Amino acid sequence: MYGSPVVLVVGASGSIGRPAVAEAFRLGYDTRALVRDPARAKLFPDGIQIVVGDLTRPETLHAAVEGVTGIIFTHGIGGNDPQGAEQVNYGAVRNVLGTLQAPARIALMSAVGVTKPSIGHDWKRRGERLVRASGLTYTIVRPGWFDYNTPDQQRLVLRQGDTHWEGSPSDGVIARAQIAQVLVASLTSPGANRKTFELVAAKGAAQADLEPLFSALPVDPADGYDGIQDRDNLPIAGEPSTVVRDLDAVRGKFEDMKCNKQ
Numbered sequence: 001m002y003g004s005p006v007v008l009v010v011g012a013s014g015s016i017g018r019p020a021v022a023e024a025f026r027l028g029y030d031t032r033a034l035v036r037d038p039a040r041a042k043l044f045p046d047g048i049q050i051v052v053g054d055l056t057r058p059e060t061l062h063a064a065v066e067g068v069t070g071i072i073f074t075h076g077i078g079g080n081d082p083q084g085a086e087q088v089n090y091g092a093v094r095n096v097l098g099t100l101q102a103p104a105r106i107a108l109m110s111a112v113g114v115t116k117p118s119i120g121h122d123w124k125r126r127g128e129r130l131v132r133a134s135g136l137t138y139t140i141v142r143p144g145w146f147d148y149n150t151p152d153q154q155r156l157v158l159r160q161g162d163t164h165w166e167g168s169p170s171d172g173v174i175a176r177a178q179i180a181q182v183l184v185a186s187l188t189s190p191g192a193n194r195k196t197f198e199l200v201a202a203k204g205a206a207q208a209d210l211e212p213l214f215s216a217l218p219v220d221p222a223d224g225y226d227g228i229q230d231r232d233n234l235p236i237a238g239e240p241s242t243v244v245r246d247l248d249a250v251r252g253k254f255e256d257m258k259c260n261k262q
């Protein structure tokens with residue numbers, strides 16, 4: 001991460017956001033939980049900084065991103081509601097990166113099967129693309145089905161290429177607590193930078209050290225939009241003009257800031 005760690009969790013009130021907040025706090029980070037409903041503050045123990053903001057309204061996000069060195073995105077809605085998918089799954093990434101005024105390390109939760117075309121998946125995938133285009137240090141984690149693992153399935157398996165498209169737990173399963181652990185660990189991992197992977201669990205014990213798992217993976221292509229080995233089935237040439245404009249806006253934004261600081 002850049003500077004002394006202040007971690008913002010986006011989607012903090014959600015089923016992955018809550019354990020991600022707890023894990024960041026456990027590791028001693030100044031931990032900030034972004035919620036849209038102030039009543040959700042009661043979900044968190046003393047010591048967690050609560051900021052109220054609406055992911056779909058960038059003008060409400062300034063306090064959330066002020067001074068952060070790491071951002072964990074765990075927000076989301078399922079299904080194929082086109083407006084919600086665009087405004088929440090994609091809009092949250094666009095609006096938070098658009099509001100951010102200094103480089104921060106990013107951990108973005110996406111989903112296994114995200115490259116299988118659907119309205120919901122396509123908007124999540126476009127959110128991934130914004131992160132890659134930003135030039136920020138990042139890790140994109142595509143978890144399998146939450147908490148469908150059996151108690152003896154704790155051994156983490158990191159896959160690439162988004163090869164499993166069944167849309168059922170046969171695509172992979174993973175405990176929520178382990179997703180949170182991987183997201184938080186990626187923020188400080190040298191080996192996790194510019195990596196995109198599916199995260200599932202297989203039979204066996206959890207690994208104590210995640211670094212060898214991160215380090216073994218190849219990085220995403222420097223000149224592309226997608227994760228390494230992803231199918232090339234959402235070409236930029238066919239993308240909405242607003243999406244192309246958003247990519248142009250984020251590309252180089254943080255590089256310019258680093259230059260201005262020197």
Ligand SMILES: NC(=O)c1ccc[n+]([C@@H]2O[C@H](COP(=O)([O-])OP(=O)(O)OC[C@H]3O[C@@H](n4cnc5c(N)ncnc54)[C@H](OP(=O)(O)O)[C@@H]3O)[C@@H](O)[C@H]2O)c1
Nearest residue numbers: 011012013014015016055075076077078111143144145146
């Ligand atoms: N379930 C699975 O097996 C699985 C597997 C892989 C990926 N995923 C994906 O993981 C994502 C999160 O799932 P989850 O089960 O953790 O969901 P969740 O518990 O409903 O959490 C979603 C979070 O996003 C926030 N959010 C939703 N709509 C919002 C909006 N309009 N404005 C601001 N914040 C909003 C929620 O805030 P509020 O508390 O205010 O509503 C909550 O903090 C989903 O996109 C899902 O598709 C799920």
